[in-house]
Amino acid sequence: MATILVTGGAGYIGSILIPKLLIDGHKVISVDNLMYEPTSLLIPALHPNCEIIIGDARDRELMKPLIEKSDVIIPLACLTGAPLCNKDKSAAIGVNRDAVVMCSELSTSNQLIIYPCTNSGYGVGQDGIYCDETTPLNPISLYGRVKVEAEKALLDKGNAITFRLATVFGVSPRPRLDLLVNDFTYRAFFDRAVILFEADFKRNYLHIDDAADGFRFAIQRPELAGNCFNLGYSEANLSKRELCILIQKQLPRFVYLISEIGEDIDKRNYIISNNKIEGEGFKAKRSVDLGIKELIKALPLLKRNQFANI
Ligand SMILES: NC(=O)c1ccc[n+]([C@@H]2O[C@H](COP(=O)([O-])OP(=O)(O)OC[C@H]3O[C@@H](n4cnc5c(N)ncnc54)[C@H](O)[C@@H]3O)[C@@H](O)[C@H]2O)c1
Structure with a gap:
């Protein structure tokens, strides 16, 4: 059983992932400032292995002790999508990049971070040519740019698996x-x-249960740290x-x-x-x-x- 810290746990992906992690036998700590649906974790919150914290993933004092006691960190807290980021650019940079980089800095090499980047980082592809993980990234929006910058910091440190998620x-x-x-x-x-x-x-597209199962797969495969993977339904x-x-x-x-x-x-x-994740x-x-x-x-x-x- 691992202790798993999920920021943005009350969000679209987090509220599907957390119940699955609890069923897998893990202890889960969710940090979310509840921008949207305050009841999305109502049922998982009752589970004895689930701790719900209403808070800000940018808050270093809050996050430091939580990171210290976690085996796996899944930073999902985000202003998700290009239009929302354009509405509040400094929050987009603070939450989507700086808070993720902070998780990375506060983590140690024996902790695993699993991070969802976006394959919108590929920007405009070339006709008929598949983007794989070696394809240069060319993010166009602020959302794409800060997601890609956060991914780079995580991969440079070496204790993270990153997924370039398709549209879920x-x-x-x-x-x-x-x-x-x-x-x-x-x-x-x-x-x-x-x-x-x-x-x-x-x-490319990805069912939300497959997104959650991708994270569960990564928890079982910490030796893949240092790799990024496209993750979509081929x-x-x-x-x-x-x-x-x-x-x-x-x-x-x-x-x-x-x-x-x-x-x-x-x-x-x-x-x-x-192909890369399928090969694994x-x-x-x-x-x-x-x-x-x-x-x-x-x-x-x-x-x-x-x-x-x-
Ligand atoms: N859904 C997709 O298609 C998709 C595709 C690629 C990548 N991703 C990535 O997956 C992650 C989760 O996406 P989602 O679809 O669940 O988004 P979402 O918007 O539903 O969830 C984000 C959660 O973060 C929380 N949050 C925002 N700012 C916060 C802060 N400062 N502190 C704490 N919590 C905060 C929100 O309250 C929300 O619950 C994001 O990083 C996103 O970039 C999603």
């Missing part, structure tokens, strides 16, 4: 409807229409248009129109190879079809226009 999808106790699959399925379900821009821009390097076609299969009355009404701040257009024995296995099906079941429970980061 699926249902969580802290719903996020600003993520592409979730957003389009939501609109298809309630509005029956989406206007697509950059319709043929491609990205069968889903999909354009927005292809994603809409998948949604249409399950919601046949859904229509999409193409019009250049906007652009992605991160210019995400790339295809991703997940971890493969994301849950499909986008499954995620859409789950979302369609869960969406009637959500009020409209809640649960976006911006």
Whole structure:
């Protein structure tokens, strides 16, 4: 049993990951300032091995003793996404980069940090060429830049495994409807229409349970420290248009129109190879079809226009 410190534990990924870590038999400490859904950890909070701290991951006095008593540190606290970072740039730098670098500085070589970077760090990919971990990073937004800078500091120190996560999808106790699959399925379900821009821009996607399972895999494989890995569902390097076609299969009355009404701040257009992590024995296995099906079941429970980061 390990003691695992998770910052941003009440967030979209954290509130799925923490119950799984408790089931695995670990002791979990969550630090979150509860920017969004205050009840996302209500049930895990009751577990005897779970400690919930409402606090700021930038607070050195708070974090130092917590880091000292942890075997594994998973820094998820974040202003997540490019639009939110642009709204408060100094907080984005403080939380997304400096607080992560602080975790790294306060940790020792026998502690493992597992960090989610983003594969939006690849920026604009080249047509038909898969981005792997050797592909130069070219983050465009502030969000992409600070995530990549934090990842570099962690890898330089050597006691971290970093994941360049694909765009995550699926249902969580802290719903996020600003993520592409979730957003389009939501609109298809309630509005029956989406206007697509950059319709043929491609990205890789990852089911939220596979994201959590990737972290659990890394906990078992501390010898991989010093490595970064792309982490996505290899069968889903999909354009927005292809994603809409998948949604249409399950919601046949859904229509999409193409019009250049906007652009992605991160210019995400790339295809991703997940061969490196798959070569180590971890493969994301849950499909986008499954995620859409789950979302369609869960969406009637959500009020409209809640649960976006911006
Ligand atoms: N969801 C994705 O598609 C995706 C993809 C790539 C990388 N990631 C990374 O995974 C991590 C988690 O993402 P998420 O989707 O769960 O985001 P999220 O926005 O749902 O969760 C972030 C959590 O951090 C908390 N937080 C923010 N500032 C804090 C602070 N100063 N102190 C303590 N807590 C603070 C928030 O309250 C929230 O609960 C982020 O680092 C993100 O960059 C996510």
